[in-house]
Amino acid sequence: MTRKQTRLTGHRAVNSPQLAQLAHQALSFYQTGRLHECEATCRRMLAIDAEDPNANLIIGILAFGAEQYDDAIRFFRTSIARDRKNADAHANLGLALAAVDQPFEARASLQTAIRLKPSAPEAYVNLANIESKLGYLEKAVPLLAKAVELAPRNIELLLQYGHILMRDNDAEKAAAQFRRVLAIDPADKDANLGLGTAYRNLGNFEEAEKSMRKVAASEEFKSDFVLGLVGLSELSEDEIAKVAAARDNLPETSKERPAYDFALSDIEHKRGNFESAARHLRSANAGKRRSLEYDRSxxxxxxxxxxxxxxxxxxxxxxxxxxxxxxxxxxxxxxxxxxxxxxxxxxxxxxxxxxxxxxxxxxxxxxxxxxxxxxxxxxxxxxxxxxxxxxxxxxxxxxxxxxxxxxxxxxxxxxxxxxxxxxxxxxxxxxxxxxxxxxxAREVCLSNYxxxxxxxxxxxxxDLDDLIHxxxxxxxxxxxxxxxxxxxxxxxxxxxxxxxxxxxxxxxxxxxxxxxxxxxxxxxxxxxxxxxxxxxxxxxxxxxxxxxxxxxxxxxxxxxxxxxxxxxxx
CATH class of the missing domain: 3.40.50.300 (P-loop containing nucleotide triphosphate hydrolases)
Incomplete structure (x- = not known):
């Protein structure tokens, strides 16, 4: 699921006019992408007051963006110590804690952020991510539903909500979210793929193929759906040639290439060309294995x-x-x-x-x-x-x-x-x-392969040897x-x-x-x-x-x- 950093839409009021002015400048620099100037301004603020909540929050966000998570956590906690009602600080602390694999602490921070600012969809999304990671899909689903309620035309949120509904084995509701996306953007590839997958899981193969072929018409044969389409219908010779060409245009180390080889193997299997199918299988599995590790010991x-x-x-x-x-x-x-x-x-x-x-x-x-x-x-x-x-x-x-x-x-x-x-x-x-x-044993291992x-x-x-092991x-x-x-x-x-x-x-x-x-x-x-x-x-x-x-x-x-x-x- 997508991690959503909380947007900064303003700074907290402080007693010092100088710090208030600097906070306004830092926020402006941050919102316009002038991050070096933003950090320099925050450093000036910290030199005046090391515990200033605005400076610590903004520089914590910069540290998070640089993947300096421990520093980010320290800055966020300093900001909260001075201003415990700052929802943005709690929300970003939750995000940073999640990044260092402290899900329970992250959950508590995000729950606090939502209590303080229930109108911010990002906090619901990030809390949903935590619940999903912990295996509580039944808690993640309503959180994303609330995020979508707050931002009903946000395509990214609608897609994420659809995908988690798929994981929660609710393909009908997922299909409804993908259709909402398509009502906004009929050409959205991810929504057509999601809708096709939802229809397939529901056993509606005709509608599934229609959705996937819409992607084929606009995007050629991309790896993220080619296997699904091959599994649903017989491809024409022209379509098979496109699959092969798409594969050949990719370097052997491409993470997308295995999907094409799996698809070509399935095509050759249906044709009865088992030697060619096996050759594509070896290529597909070798490609997948490059990014995965299996430690026998x-x-x-x-x-x-x-x-x-x-x-x-x-x-x-x-x-x-x-x-x-x-x-x-x-x-x-x-x-x-x-x-x-x-x-x-x-x-x-x-x-x-x-x-x-x-x-x-x-x-x-x-x-x-x-x-x-x-x-x-x-x-x-x-x-x-x-x-x-x-x-x-x-x-x-x-x-x-x-x-x-x-x-x-x-x-x-x-x-x-x-x-x-x-x-x-x-x-x-x-x-x-x-x-x-x-x-x-041979059937089950071949089917896995x-x-x-x-x-x-x-x-x-x-890897066949690892599979047998x-x-x-x-x-x-x-x-x-x-x-x-x-x-x-x-x-x-x-x-x-x-x-x-x-x-x-x-x-x-x-x-x-x-x-x-x-x-x-x-x-x-x-x-x-x-x-x-x-x-x-x-x-x-x-x-x-x-x-x-x-x-x-x-x-x-x-x-x-x-x-x-x-x-x-x-």
Missing amino acids: KTEDEFDQTIAVFNADFFAQREGFGCPDETPIFVLGMPRSGTTLTEQILASHPDVYGAGELATLNLLKHKSREYGVPSDSLPEFAGKITRAMAARLGQSYIERVREFERNVRFIVDKMPHNFLRIGLIRLILPNSRIIHCLRD RTNFTNEGLAYSY YYGLYRKIMDHWYSLFGADIIEMDHAKMVKDPEAEIRRLLAACDLEFVPECLEFHKTKRSVQTASVTQVRQPIYDPTKRGWRKYADYLPELHALDKYADPT
Whole structure:
């Protein structure tokens, strides 16, 4: 989300006529971009009064702009000490604290700024950014709504509001914001892209394609939408040539180039040219990986520490811990293993709400600070969770997911990587249900490699050797969880689902204590927003894995054979 620095529209009254005159000059210099003269004037003011609130505020803003955040914080706090009712100082202090990763302190400053000056949209935007970073989308959304109310024709705010609504899984409201932008500027590229994405997530592929083709008509084939368009429709030969030309016109190190290679790979895949598709995949993934880091040793340590802490003795000593609420259903597994499909099936039931991929469990590094445990390590934090803390953490999770829907029995959290947090789930929400999605190791890893994820946390997926390494760690930790909770983990095997959908869906519903309803068999007709890479697949009948798509790439991506040891012999 965009960080918005508070505008200075005036200076605070001071007793000294000389300082008042200098403050007026400094503000004028700042507003006209004469920053060196602005700073010099502030220095003159500070020489007269080192605690002058106007000089400290303005020079703090200059320090912030120069990314000298510690200095900026010091100046803002000095300004506030003299003038505690200066909303601009509180707002900018919040911004600076956020820049040095002090989100709770930043939140308090921005809340104070809003209380003192409720008419400034920037403070609402910045507080929304903080709440979003902390994972409180349900708090960020109304803050941006208020900012938009204060500035209803601000295109940047409308776009930001639309994007956060998309993240909050509310594509219908997001589409309304993008349409508001287009009413102001029909040619706005970001609004057309956002509207196309919203329509796509809602399953309205015809309207999605129309919106994306408006961008194509005015902007040629830019990387930020080419993949979406390729996924929606068949491109003409002329359009494919434009994609290839756009790619070739970029240097190999360009961050935009991978999107074109992913798109060209998908085009070649549909044509059956798997050697060419694989070549584009290698180029696309190598390009993505240049800006991302995957540390094998650090990742192994994280998995090993989790296994070491969450052992049988750990749970024996914590019998009865947690919140007894049974609302959550956690759908987890490797990305591209069928988590979206499983959620879509469950969300087709009237007693279930599908909340999508929630970051809630991963935000305990912030909760740890709230509870006075200064640790970003989940295993370390878990070892210090008391009985009362476990109950509060579980109840906090329930309260947050209930913000999505209060009138259903179950709410699905389908964050795939929660497989790393099953120990935490059993500690704080012992009555929740856990569904583990399974798919052929080679199929799931190839699918990851073919996907241009928006989540930077999936850096391992852009190198086949790293992807295979990560898959091995996933299997290792799942073996550990099965040794502890095997009887309580519900399996959803993709191959079995395809072979006999009705039997598997009935089994899944029964395992979740849900009665069978025919709508679950027609999950692809369910009207709801889907945001993941599987957005188009869940609108179609189940894919048939007997095609063994990975075999088509085996000669060109031979690394996949390293996964043969995990394969089902059938």
